[in-house]
Amino acid sequence: MSTIEDGPLHSVMARVGGLATRRPWWVLAAWLVLAATVGALVIGFGRVTDEDATLPGSTAQHGRDLLEAHFTGSDDATGQVLFRGDTDAAAPAAPAEQTGDVDAAPATPAERTGDVDAAPAAPAERTGDVDVAALAAPAERIGAVEHVASVGKPVLSADGHTAYLDVTLDVGPRDVTTALADEIVAAAETPGLEALPAGALAKPETDTRRSEAIGIVVALVVLVIAFGGLVAATLPLITAIVTLICGVGVIGLVGHLTGIPSVATTLGTMIGLGVGIDYALFLITRYRALLAAGAERRTAIVETVASSGSAVVFAGGTVIVALGGLAVAGVPILATLGWTAGLVVLVAVGSATTLLPALLMLLGARAGRVRRASRPSAWGRLADRVTHRPWRYAVTSAAVLLAMATPVLSMTLGQTDAGDDPAGSATRSGYDAMATAFGPGVNGPLTVVASLSPAATGPGDPRLAALSSAVTATAGVTKAQPVRLSGDREVASIRVQPATAPSDPATLDTVERLDALTVDGAEVSVTGQTAIRGELADRVGERMPWVIGIVVLLSALLVFVAFRAPVVAVKAALMNLLSVGAAYGVLTAVFQWGWGVRWTGLDGPVPIEAYVPMMLFALLFGLSMDYEVFLLTAVRESWQRTGDNRASVREGLAGTGVVITSAALIMVCVFASFVLSANPVIKMMGLGLAVAIAVDATVIRGLLVPATMALLGRANWWTPSRRRRPAPSPLPDTAGVG
Known part of the structure; x- marks a missing residue:
């Protein structure tokens, strides 16, 4: 038993x-x-919610910790309000008059404690269709909003059509709610200009009510059909x-x-x-x-x-x-x-x-x-065919699953950014406007942090000039702010704008080059969300084999405890690996190769977020075990009554096929409905889960599992126990699982 x-x-x-x-x-x-x-x-x-990423033990996290320890308020959230005018307006101002050459974006208050600075050009010198003088009023209104600590000076694009204000809050990223961001953008509204949120103020869409409604309606329809009653x-x-x-x-x-x-x-x-x-x-x-x-x-x-x-x-x-x-x-x-x-x-x-x-x-x-039912169900007829020709169904279904999993061999992990969101979304609009006006790297700034030993003698310390020169000369860096020195003079920082977008692999190459800088008496590290997420992808790749091994082992042990049958436990683990592999293959083909990606609402291929495959593995492996447990329970009951392996497999599949199919259909529809989300990561999760459950409930539970159980015969229920337990009393004949 x-x-x-x-x-x-x-x-x-x-x-x-x-x-x-x-x-x-x-x-x-x-x-x-x-x-x-x-x-x-x-x-x-x-x-x-909080989109801030951390990674203890990483170089990028070490740099971030230094900033938080030595610069007051460095963990405060900073966003931007973007002002965009008519692109058919007057001629652009001369490039020499723009603020972006050295000081592309005002430093956060945490970085303003030092006195090594280069004064930006006066906003009054700008020309173009965005009048920076007119931004004084919205800046004042923004500053009056609760939790706004400071508003930076206007930064104008080279063509004069776009400008932005840095907005520093007195709360961390976790406390920047959608309501607060909307209030700030509303305060920035100015006649003749379009105000857009960017950075921490561009909150991702998290409303799932449409997906929930679709899932509930589909579930209700399936349940009414399955039960015949409301x-x-x-x-x-x-x-x-x-x-x-x-x-x-x-x-x-x-x-x-x-x-x-x-x-x-x-x-x-x-x-x-x-x-x-x-x-x-x-x-x-x-x-x-x-x-x-x-x-x-x-x-x-x-x-x-x-x-x-x-x-x-x-x-x-x-x-x-x-x-x-x-x-x-x-x-x-x-x-x-x-x-x-x-x-x-x-x-x-x-x-x-x-x-x-x-x-x-x-x-x-x-x-x-x-x-x-007055006649054998479709699942009963399928069970008869599978158990009579198990080799044919086992080989065919395994081949289909392996073919679906083949694209996973070329899967690469990366990081998405707001530029991968659907066109027209608030996050995408602000991201694109910033990238077009100020360069793709403006959406993913990096911060070079140098721990000075001994502490700097002052702003004129030669190590600061050497650090600034080394950072500016690094390939992939387009703009760098002046060096900032902490109040205790033990840490220096430089905010850097890379030449490429946050999700571009070339940006991580720039991070590596900056990390490798050597300055006598200074230990250099690079931080920022882009740098942290890059190291996160590396760590996920290194740890994934360990996670897979542990999850497979623990899940197999649970099945063994449930059924006291080691062959069934090992086989269940292997079957679930096939369903996960199929889901990975579809993810790679759709999101990385771009096969049908536009059907998901995206413009084209996007990077597969580093943590998605590992998260999907744990979820899919666990959810696949659900159907395995319910199917095996029914087969085990029949085996205990009859002692006939093939008859037990047929009876178990015939008895559970309808309910497992109904359950899987509901879950597939629920998961697939979340592909409608604006978030690419949620799209990946939804599609991966939907594909895996669909494959698991049809190809694996309907064909491969019964075929292999028919082939293994009595070995399915072999147990290392020395004493044989008497068979239990016959259980009521059921059409369900249990």
Whole structure:
């Protein structure tokens, strides 16, 4: 017997089911209070996100830490308000009169403590269709907005058609909300000029309501068809919505305490909708099957939670363990995405195994009964064909999966920027305007930091001049501000504008050249989001084999614990690797090669964000194990009754095919709907998850798994145990999984 069928977990879940049936109103009230409390807190305090990347132990992070330690306020957010005029206006001003030659962008207040400076040209000398004198009024209005610490002098483009103001806030990037950014841009509005946000003020779109609505509508349609009734169909949606309110709401609230990227809340929404509906679907299917077999309502609920509920706990545990494996990567953003997604899965498991049984008890017969099929299902006929010709189906399906995975051999990791967002979005508009007017590197400035030992004697210290000369002469650097010296004279910094865009690999080459600079008595490092994300990509590449190995091992161990069958555990891990490989191949072909990328709403190929493949691996490996656990549980039940391997495989696939297909269809539609997001990273996540689940539920669970199980015969259920356990009593015939 397996742990799911008669182990300690089975007993615990039976008690959970008993409690839910004895005190359904109490269970329902507890969930409603929790959801109402979290919802009220989110409405009152908002869900805060932070796109700032950190990477402990990296050279770029070391430079950033030096700035924060020696320059007051260096962690304050800085953005820009861009002013754009009529491009058909007067002739451009002479290039010699522009401020961008040395001081392309005013330094942040943290960098203004030194006294080595070169005065920028007076704004009054500019000509063109943006009158810098007219920007005094909007600058004053911006300065009056709460949390605005200072507003820099206008910086005019060479053609005179564009200017920007640096806006420094007294809060960190985490606290720059969309409302605050909108208020600043509104204050900047000036007749005859277009005001656009850039930098920290250009907040990425995080509204997922359209995707959520599409996912819920599709799920409702599929559930109504699967259950033949509206009451039963709405129950999985209720548990999923409660999961979203509680799980995703808590993630947003935790953003007030620590950095949470916007992709974490969106990913939590995707996972919450997907697994929240799926877990409830599996449980309701088992419950209705037990009712159809003649079980009393309360007994059916308790048995459902004990059997299928145990499978849900194991499936959810596998997802959480897989996500936990991301911690070994040593990349904070991956660890954050891992625990936030794991939190949502935990809430989904809890709502499915406690809230759903309580609702079933309260609804009674209104949840309906299953309709018995009068003839073999399509899945039953497919099961017959696969088990009669297992070699043909095993080889063909494996070949298809390997072909889909082939593009992954050319996958390269990089970093996206706002220039990869869909055209017309707020982030893309500001990015493009800045790049066109001031050069592509203006959107990804670098900061060269030098730790001086001994401390500088003063602004005239020869090391400062040597540092400035070395930075200015570095290939790939177009502009450099004057050297800034900290108040204690132990650290110097120079803000640099590279010649290339943040996502351009050539920018990382510039970072490497700057990192390699040698100045006597100074230790040089380069920091900035571009530099940190470049090192992040390198670390992800180095750690990925370790993460994959740990996730595969832990997941296989969980399956072994669940079924006490090492062959099944190893085979499950290998099958899931194939589904992940297929998803990677599609990602590479679409986003890196550009095959059909315009269908996703993007203009062309974009870099594959460094952390996306590793995050997808953990998620996909865990989610794929969900279907494996449910299918194997049904096959195992039949095997315990009959001892006939091929008949068990046929019965398991025929009995679970419809419900697994329904669950997968819902999850695929939910994930695919998030391709509509403006964020390229969310598009990658959504497409990768949708493809992997579709492949997993059809090619792998429908063809490859049953074919290989038919070929392996009794070896599937071999166990190293020396004592044979007696076969259990026959279980009720079910059409669901459990």
